[in-house]
Amino acid sequence: MQSVHIPSRRDALKAISAAGASALALPAFGQADYPSRPIKIIVPLPAGGVADVAVRSIADRLQVTLKQPIVVENKPGGLFAIGMQAVTSAPADGYTLLHLNVGMLAVQATMKRYDLLKQFAPISEANFGPTVLFASMKAPFTNVPEMIAYGRANPGKINYGTTGAGSLEHLLAHSLAKAGGFEATNVPFKGGPDAAISLIQGDTHLLPTIYQLGKQFVEKGQMRILGVFADERLTALPDIPTIKQLGLSAPNMSYWGGFAALAGVPAPIIETLRREIAAAVVFPAVRERTESLGSLVSFSPSSADFARKIAYDLDWMGNAVKSANLNLS
Numbered sequence: 001m002q003s004v005h006i007p008s009r010r011d012a013l014k015a016i017s018a019a020g021a022s023a024l025a026l027p028a029f030g031q032a033d034y035p036s037r038p039i040k041i042i043v044p045l046p047a048g049g050v051a052d053v054a055v056r057s058i059a060d061r062l063q064v065t066l067k068q069p070i071v072v073e074n075k076p077g078g079l080f081a082i083g084m085q086a087v088t089s090a091p092a093d094g095y096t097l098l099h100l101n102v103g104m105l106a107v108q109a110t111m112k113r114y115d116l117l118k119q120f121a122p123i124s125e126a127n128f129g130p131t132v133l134f135a136s137m138k139a140p141f142t143n144v145p146e147m148i149a150y151g152r153a154n155p156g157k158i159n160y161g162t163t164g165a166g167s168l169e170h171l172l173a174h175s176l177a178k179a180g181g182f183e184a185t186n187v188p189f190k191g192g193p194d195a196a197i198s199l200i201q202g203d204t205h206l207l208p209t210i211y212q213l214g215k216q217f218v219e220k221g222q223m224r225i226l227g228v229f230a231d232e233r234l235t236a237l238p239d240i241p242t243i244k245q246l247g248l249s250a251p252n253m254s255y256w257g258g259f260a261a262l263a264g265v266p267a268p269i270i271e272t273l274r275r276e277i278a279a280a281v282v283f284p285a286v287r288e289r290t291e292s293l294g295s296l297v298s299f300s301p302s303s304a305d306f307a308r309k310i311a312y313d314l315d316w317m318g319n320a321v322k323s324a325n326l327n328l329s
Contacts, residue, residue: 044083061280092264109317110166120260128256129210138202151182160206161195171320212294251316
């Protein structure tokens with residue numbers, strides 16, 4: 001089951017307190033000297049992007065609390081494989097970490113080139129962007145019941161924008177259509193902004209993507225939101241129901257980012273890192289920076305909780321790949 005923990009002020013205080021307590025608990029596990037040298041975080045994406053900026057903000061705070069330099073290295077390319085190789089070639093000692101993002105799961109589900117849960121030890125989620133279902137103002141439906149009725153009466157006539165075959169948007173939209181009992185057509189674009197423009201122009205009907213991408217267009221009346229892919233309604237959109245509240249068993253999904261270490265890193269070190277990350281993301285300067293990027297801070301109550309979240313996403317994505325008969329490897 002997928003879960004998102006959005007920290008309140010009380011949560012923030014608990015996280016910071018727990019981070020301090022973790023240092024006291026280390027001697028009992030025989031890891032009292034961790035960390036004793038610089039820690040490296042590998043970001044498998046180009047420098048300057050939203051994920052990179054968010055990671056560097058967290059790293060700046062971790063340098064203070066862990067009292068060691070935190071070096072962020074960008075290693076894009078190879079559908080994330082170059083960055084992952086940089087981590088798997090390092091010792092399993094907790095000094096080389098990997099920044100994960102949900103897009104890596106889509107690549108695993110479609111390409112099957114690696115196994116995140118076997119090769120890595122999840123530590124914690126750090127931030128996320130909620131996913132909503134945008135619809136064109138020119139679409140022949142204005143809500144989910146109308147969408148389902150139109151889709152069933154017109155097989156294949158509903159089309160949706162994505163960033164390509166096997167992308168997060170493709171797998172999510174396919175799952176949505178299957179849950180609604182209708183067929184829909186994938187229209188790939190080079191990126192999210194191009195897909196949004198197509199939706200505004202009425203060339204496509206649907207776009208399941210991060211809320212921040214279409215927020216300004218909704219406010220201008222250029223597109224509408226039909227539902228939210230989450231267990232609960234968004235605080236920013238209290239009047240928009242979740243997809244499940246509308247009766248569809250489509251998966252929950254968010255555009256999340258988090259951290260992992262190499263499999264085999266001692267559990268006490270994983271827990272220390274989790275607690276420190278939890279405290280870092282709710283630190284006022286980090287939270288402010290994260291929100292300025294259009295994301296929300298979050299942290300995993302336990303590393304096992306983050307692993308379950310990854311497993312949930314991999315499960316529904318794998319089912320979507322099979323259902324759509326995708327073969328991209």
